[in-house]
Amino acid sequence: MAKYGMKFALAFTQGAPLDRVAEWWKALDRSRVHTIGLPDSPALLRELYVSMTVAALATARIQLMSWVTNPVTRHPSVTAAALMALNELAPGRIALGIATGDSALWATGQKAAKVEELRAYVRAVKAMTRGERVSWGGGQFTPNWSNWKPADVPIYIACSGPKVLTMAAQEADGVIVTMGFAPENIRMIQDTIATACATVKRDPATLDFWSNCHIAFAPSRAEAMEYTLGWTTNWLTEMTTKGKNIPDHVVPKLHEFNRDIHDLDAVYKTPDRGRALVKRAKDLGIYDWILSQSPQLFGTAGDICARLEMYGGLGLRNWFFLQSSRGTFVGGADQDKYDLIDKISNEIVPRFS
Amino acid sequence: MTAPAVRFGINFTQQVPVERIRPWWQAADRVGIAMLGLPDSPLLLRELYVTTAAAALATTRIRLLTCVSNPVTRHPSVTAAALLTLAELAPGRIAFGIGTGDSALWSIGEKPARIVELRAYIRALKALLRGEHAAWRGHRFKPQWSNAVFPVDIPLLIACAGPKMLAMAAEEADGFLINMGYAPAQTAWIQETIETAARAAGRDPAPLEVWWNAPVAFAESRAAAMAGSLGWGLNWLTEGTMEGKGIPEQLKEPIRRFNADNHDLYAVYRMPDRGRVLVERAKTLGIYDWAIEQSPQLFGTPDDVAARLRTLAARGLTRWMCFQPMHGAYGPHTDAARLGYIEKLAAVAARVAGPA
Numbered sequence: 001m002a003k004y005g006m007k008f009a010l011a012f013t014q015g016a017p018l019d020r021v022a023e024w025w026k027a028l029d030r031s032r033v034h035t036i037g038l039p040d041s042p043a044l045l046r047e048l049y050v051s052m053t054v055a056a057l058a059t060a061r062i063q064l065m066s067w068v069t070n071p072v073t074r075h076p077s078v079t080a081a082a083l084m085a086l087n088e089l090a091p092g093r094i095a096l097g098i099a100t101g102d103s104a105l106w107a108t109g110q111k112a113a114k115v116e117e118l119r120a121y122v123r124a125v126k127a128m129t130r131g132e133r134v135s136w137g138g139g140q141f142t143p144n145w146s147n148w149k150p151a152d153v154p155i156y157i158a159c160s161g162p163k164v165l166t167m168a169a170q171e172a173d174g175v176i177v178t179m180g181f182a183p184e185n186i187r188m189i190q191d192t193i194a195t196a197c198a199t200v201k202r203d204p205a206t207l208d209f210w211s212n213c214h215i216a217f218a219p220s221r222a223e224a225m226e227y228t229l230g231w232t233t234n235w236l237t238e239m240t241t242k243g244k245n246i247p248d249h250v251v252p253k254l255h256e257f258n259r260d261i262h263d264l265d266a267v268y269k270t271p272d273r274g275r276a277l278v279k280r281a282k283d284l285g286i287y288d289w290i291l292s293q294s295p296q297l298f299g300t301a302g303d304i305c306a307r308l309e310m311y312g313g314l315g316l317r318n319w320f321f322l323q324s325s326r327g328t329f330v331g332g333a334d335q336d337k338y339d340l341i342d343k344i345s346n347e348i349v350p351r352f353s
Numbered sequence: 354m355t356a357p358a359v360r361f362g363i364n365f366t367q368q369v370p371v372e373r374i375r376p377w378w379q380a381a382d383r384v385g386i387a388m389l390g391l392p393d394s395p396l397l398l399r400e401l402y403v404t405t406a407a408a409a410l411a412t413t414r415i416r417l418l419t420c421v422s423n424p425v426t427r428h429p430s431v432t433a434a435a436l437l438t439l440a441e442l443a444p445g446r447i448a449f450g451i452g453t454g455d456s457a458l459w460s461i462g463e464k465p466a467r468i469v470e471l472r473a474y475i476r477a478l479k480a481l482l483r484g485e486h487a488a489w490r491g492h493r494f495k496p497q498w499s500n501a502v503f504p505v506d507i508p509l510l511i512a513c514a515g516p517k518m519l520a521m522a523a524e525e526a527d528g529f530l531i532n533m534g535y536a537p538a539q540t541a542w543i544q545e546t547i548e549t550a551a552r553a554a555g556r557d558p559a560p561l562e563v564w565w566n567a568p569v570a571f572a573e574s575r576a577a578a579m580a581g582s583l584g585w586g587l588n589w590l591t592e593g594t595m596e597g598k599g600i601p602e603q604l605k606e607p608i609r610r611f612n613a614d615n616h617d618l619y620a621v622y623r624m625p626d627r628g629r630v631l632v633e634r635a636k637t638l639g640i641y642d643w644a645i646e647q648s649p650q651l652f653g654t655p656d657d658v659a660a661r662l663r664t665l666a667a668r669g670l671t672r673w674m675c676f677q678p679m680h681g682a683y684g685p686h687t688d689a690a691r692l693g694y695i696e697k698l699a700a701v702a703a704r705v706a707g708p709a
Contacts, residue, residue, distance in 0.1 A: 015499040017441040042434035044497050050438040053406035075426040077461050081395035085403040088370040108430045109492025139462020144397050144618045146368040264497045 004312040006352035008344055009210065009320040011037030011067045012337060014046035021051070022058040024337050029059035031345035032353065037067025037097065037320060043107040044268060049082045056090035063093050067320070068158040068176065070101030071113045071121030076136055077143075079121075080128035083153045084145060087129075091151075097176060098122065099158035102234075106262040112239070115163050122155055122171050129153050158212065160235030162192050162243045169196035174208030176320055178235050181213070181295040185245055186314050210318040211311070216298040217343050224298035227274040229281060231294045234261045253284045297321075301347035308352060357666045359705040361698060362388030362564060362674040364420050365691070367399035371407045377691045382412040384699035385706075388564075390420030390450070390674055396460040397622060402435045409443035416446045420674065421512040421530060423454030424466045424474035429489050430496075433481035436507045437498060445506065450530055451475065452512030453593075459616040465592070468521050475509055475525050482507055510562060514589030516546060516597045523550030528562030530674055532589050535565070535649040539599055540668055565670050567649045568678035570628075571697045575653035581628040582678040583635060584648035588615040607638040628678050651675070655697055659704035666705065 010033050012024050028036050036055060040048040048066055055064050064086070069079070079096070086094045098121070100112040113121070120136070127134040131150040133142040157168035158176045168175045169192070179189055190204075197204040213231045218224035236244055237258045241251050257280055260266035270276065281287040295311065297304045297319075308319070323332070323340050363386050365377055381389055389408060393401040401419055408417050417439070422432065432449075439447045451474070453465040466474070477487040484503035486495045511522035512530040522529050523546070533543055544563075551558035567585050572578035590598055591612040595605050611634055614620035624630065635641040649665060651658050651673075662673070677694050 014438075017500060018438060019442070020500075042428070042430040043494055044499075045434070046438040046441075046498075047402060047431060047434035049400060049402045050406040050435050050442070053403045054410070054442070057407065057410060073428040073431050075395070075461065075463075077395040077457075078400060078426050081398070082400035082403050085367070085371065085399035088372070088399070089403070089407070104430075107497070108428065108489070108494045110428075137462065141396060141461050144460070144622065145399075146623075147370065147373075269497065269499075 003309070004317050004352050006308070006312065006349075007034040007210075007318045008349055008353070009033065009035035009037055009063075009065070009067075009318070010341070010344065011039060011320065011322050013039055013041075013044075014051045015044075016046075018046055018051060018054045020334070021046070022054055024334070024341075025055045025058050025062075027338055027341050029062045031341050032349040033062065033341065033345060034353075035063040035065050035095070035320075037065055039067055040069040040073075041103045041107065042073070044103060044264060049086070052082075052086055052094070053089065056086055056093070059090070059093075061093075063095060064090060065095040065097045065156065068097035068099045068102075068156075070099060070104050071118050072101050072110055073104055073108075076121050076124040076134070077128065077141070080125045080143065081145075083125070083129055084143075084148060084151065087151045087153055088148070095154045095156055095174075096125065097156045097158060099160075100164065103264070103267070107264050115167050118157070118164070119167050119171055122157065126155060154208070156208070156210070160238060161240070162188075165189065165192050166196040169193045169204070169207055170200045170202070172207070174210060176210045176212045178212040178232060180245060180293040181211070181231065181311070181316075182245075182293050183314065185293065186316065188245065190315065208318065209316070210320045211295065211316050212320045213295045213297060213322070215304065215319075215321040215323065215340075215344070217301065217304070217340065218299055221296075221299035221303050225278070227272065227278060228298055229274075229277060229290050229294055230296045230298055233290060234258060237261075247289065250286055250289055253286045257281060257284055257286060301343060304348060305351050308348070312352065357669075357671050359662050359666050359702070360387040360672045361702050362386065362390055362416075362418065362420075362672070363695065363698060364390030364392065364566075364674055364676040366392055366394075366397075367404045368397070371399060371404060373688065374404070375407065375411045376688065377695065378408050378411050378415075380692050380695045382415040384695060385702060386415060386695070386698065387672075388416045388418050388448070388674065390418050390676075392420055393422040393426075394456045394460065395426070397456060397618060402439070405435075405439055405447075406442065409439055409446070412443075412446075414446075416448055417443060418448040418510065418674075419450045421450035421452045421455075421510075423452060423457050424471050425454050425458055425463055429474055429477040429481065429487065430494070433478050433487075433496065434498070436478070436482060437496075437501060437505050440505050440507055441501075448508045448510055448528075449478070450510045450512060452514070452530075453518070455592075456618070456621070460618050468517055471511070471518075472521055472525055475511070479509065508562065510564065512566070514592055515594065519543065519546050520550040523547045523556070523558070523561070524554040526561075528564065530564045530566050532566040532586055534599060534647040535567070535585065535665070535670070536647050537668060539647065540670060542599070544669060562672065563670075564672045564674045565649065565665075566674045567651055569651040569658055569673075569675045569698065569701070570653075570678045571655065571658070571694065572653060575650075575657050578652035579645075580632065581626070582652065583628075583632060583641075583644050584650050584652060585644075587644060588612055591615070601643065604640050604643055607640045611635060611638050611640060655700040655704065658701050662701065662705045
């Protein structure tokens with residue numbers, strides 16, 4: 001029986017020419033997946049807005065979200081103009097996912113934005129897509145687009161810490177959260193959102209909440225666990241380790257575990273990176289703790305559904321998936337992608353949507 | 354003697370949704386226009402790379418040129434990734450036009466880049482498109498695009514509105530978009546500057562693409578066209594410096610007054626009948642005769658325009674990036690006006706195409 005009204009999104013990296021990637025997007029459009037995520041990492045992938053345009057024109061139904069961009073590499077007027085143009089191509093199907101900045105920045109020598117800079121950027125983009133006057137960089141300006149209708153393109157903020165989560169709950173239409181999946185983490189996230197929403201007199205139910213993690217189908221949990229931890233631990237050592245429920249004795253080991261997370265080759269091009277990380281976690285003695293924080297969406301469809309059922313009971317209804325990497329992050333056979341789409345669409349979605 | 358062949362580009366603004374512009378692009382593709390220019394002015398138009406991607410998918414033959422972008426609003430890694438992606442969608446058809454920044458910047462309160470910054474941006478882009486390390490603002494980085502073929506072949510054209518830019522472009526770029534006056538002495542000086550700067554940089558100037566940028570104003574007669582158009586944009590004369598641009602001393606102050614509102618989005622792009630207003634203003638300020646002397650004067654019927662182009666081609670001005678002059682709010686908005694313009698331009702192109 002379908003439960004919880006869950007929604008599922010899937011992100012594929014644009015690690016190949018778009019005539020090839022468009023076939024993956026078309027398969028997703030035919031599936032029951034709700035949203036396609038398109039990463040923004042220009043030193044690594046095909047450019048975001050060219051890709052979103054091709055995706056918009058190649059699909060008819062599915063939602064398209066930048067997953068995620070940043071407030072540093074494009075002026076907000078560029079981002080707003082792109083959203084406006086895309087929303088005309090695919091009305092009601094475009095969303096902006098944004099965060100303080102990850103590989104798009106560190107791969108080009110730049111630092112992540114501060115939370116308040118991200119807040120200002122989100123406000124500026126929101127105002128422009130409504131046709132309103134904005135303040136940015138000391139200047140004030142208003143879009144002068146012709147022949148257009150103001151569009152409230154939803155903005156989602158990717159959150160990996162309590163400060164950005166608080167800001168997102170105050171400013172955004174939704175959040176994409178990677179902050180641990182142990183019950184105490186989920187409670188902390190939900191409490192943080194409730195408190196932040198109260199400060200702006202917002203009903204937390206109006207915040208579209210998405211959990212962000214890996215998914216790995218395999219003949220058994222044990223087999224999947226050989227090459228995936230089920231989530232990414234990068235966020236734990238980004239900016240600060242404070243306020244993230246990390247035991248003190250784990251902190252130095254996490255720094256060692258995450259030592260190469262800003263190395264493009266290591267993160268995205270190392271063959272079998274997932275298997276290497278499992279071994280590294282075991283060698284450092286933090287495997288059990290990492291696993292306790294993981295959503296553990298791996299194994300058979302039945303295994304994954306059992307976990308989703310449990311999380312549904314804890315209030316997690318929307319899931320943004322990235323395929324766990326058995327090869328390289330930006331590579332992989334096309335058939336692996338089609339198989340993943342089929343499994344999510346036919347063995348997961350009908351149970352929960 | 355056979356006249357040199359003339360090639361045309363056409364610059365359309367994306368001021369309407371892509372679904373509506375697409376037939377204009379396709380018409381230009383069909384009639385043999387060589388290049389389609391797509392402006393970058395995010396506060397005014399649909400975003401550059403969304404529209405260029407849509408144009409790439411909608412056309413099969415025509416080259417697509419950003420006309421023009423700037424080195425301020427996007428990090429060079431973003432621009433390089435966009436160019437790679439577009440080049441894969443439309444192999445051999447993408448060109449990158451860039452200047453120091455015009456309405457994309459002044460409309461958001463930003464200043465144009467300095468020439469040295471534009472040079473650094475171009476060098477970073479070129480390095481990234483070769484798959485090499487780029488240097489930008491104290492950082493070095495390298496693209497890690499998968500399944501990409503290096504070098505990505507994208508000609509870089511620089512919009513030039515002054516002698517310093519022209520010299521830098523001759524040293525760094527693959528070509529030029531020029532709006533610096535069209536009187537014989539002026540164009541001869543421009544051609545000489547390019548030649549000298551290229552040779553000084555150890556480059557052969559011959560393969561550099563020189564595109565002259567001007568409105569083509571079709572009407573039933575030259576006189577009718579001239580009532581609504583000066584035939585070129587004078588805004589560049591007061592951008593940066595007025596020195597080294599061949600402006601007579603006594604005209605500098607009137608030209609400043611003529612350009613007083615050229616950073617006002619409404620005045621420039623939305624004022625009804627802006628072209629006619631500027632003609633009257635030039636006459637009132639006493640700069641009309643000089644402005645016309647400097648203009649390429651692409652006015653009148655297709656026969657008038659073709660005759661003028663033959664004269665200009667004999668001076669070596671053989672590539673023209675054209676745009677429709679502003680008779681109303683940033684040019685005629687009706688689809689019929691756009692498509693009619695393309696047909697007329699195609700008629701001119703047929704008259705001056707030269708031997709097959």
